[in-house]
Amino acid sequence: MEFRALCLLTLLGLLLVEPGFGQDGDMYIPNWLKDKVDLITNVGEKLKDVEALEARLNATVDELARQKTEVDRLSKENEGLQARLNATEKEIDALKQNGTKGGPQIAFSASLANSGEIYKGPCVDKTLVFKRVFSNIGNGYDPNTGVFTASVNGLYYFTFSTYGYNTHVMGAILMKEGVRQISTYDNLSDDGSDSSSNSVVLQLATGDKVYMELWDNGRVFDNHNGHTTFSGFLVFPA
Structure with missing residues (x-):
């Protein structure tokens, strides 16, 4: 302007x-x-x-x-x-x-049948021994006894699956030092077979033992397909 x-x-x-x-x-x-x-x-x-x-x-x-x-x-x-x-x-x-400087590395995974077909149970010794070992870092799992032994104090994650037929109770129990923790269970039924799974995180001390047991009068089945399994690993020392 x-x-x-x-x-x-x-x-x-x-x-x-x-x-x-x-x-x-x-x-x-x-x-x-x-x-x-x-x-x-x-x-x-x-x-x-x-x-x-x-x-x-x-x-x-x-x-x-x-x-x-x-x-x-x-x-x-x-x-x-x-x-x-x-x-x-x-x-x-x-x-x-x-993770690379001296930290404990512990993990295992196994299935029941190493070869052929296995029907486990009913039996007096109800401990399940998983023979087919996929991994066993730290050698915490014993494939001869079916028992995992904690080598360090810490939190451990465990997971398992079970498979069976309707002729018997199907399922298993995760045991820690002889005490029941979690389980799978399926009673007699009209269907031909059943499968289930479960998982948990447990606080273990060095030397604590964790393993799987059958129910009374229970039975599970496995073959090369790996239907019945048991796995776990150290989350972190504590």
């Missing part, structure tokens, strides 16, 4: 100092006035263009300011994410080091 006012004042000055104004011999006044009106009109149009450009410039400046604010926000957010990522990587490295 200041530029427009300046242009108008300049034009007014030209009108006032125009030579020969009012002298018919030197200038034809109507033509002179028309020229000035055309000039003013042209200047007005140019001023409109200038105002439009000024508005667009202001809008561009506002958009750039908004984008800068957004970039600053994203930059700060990225710094926070990078800090969290660095902290997570440090925690992972620490866990890896703890």
Whole structure:
């Protein structure tokens, strides 16, 4: 608007100092006035263009300011994410080091049948001996007795599955030092066979023994497909 006012004042000055104004011999006044009106009109149009450009410039400046604010926000957010990522990587490295530097590694997994087919039970010695050993890290599981012995104090995870037919009670009991912990169970039924599983986390002291037992008058079945299994591992020392 200041530029427009300046242009108008300049034009007014030209009108006032125009030579020969009012002298018919030197200038034809109507033509002179028309020229000035055309000039003013042209200047007005140019001023409109200038105002439009000024508005667009202001809008561009506002958009750039908004984008800068957004970039600053994203930059700060990225710094926070990078800090969290660095902290997570440090925690992972620490866990890896703890897991590889002398930490106890204990895990086992086995199924009942080492070969052929096995029907176990009913029997007086109800302890299930899982002969087919898939893994036995730390040698905590004894495939000759079916007993797992804790080598360190800690929390241990155990899981097992049982399979059997409807001629007998099907299922087994997870025992810790001769005390029942959890079990699977299925009574005589009309269906041909049954399977089930269970799992638990137990606090064990060094030397504690964990094993599987049949129910009284119970029976389970297994073959090379590994229907009846027993597995466990150390979650962490405690």
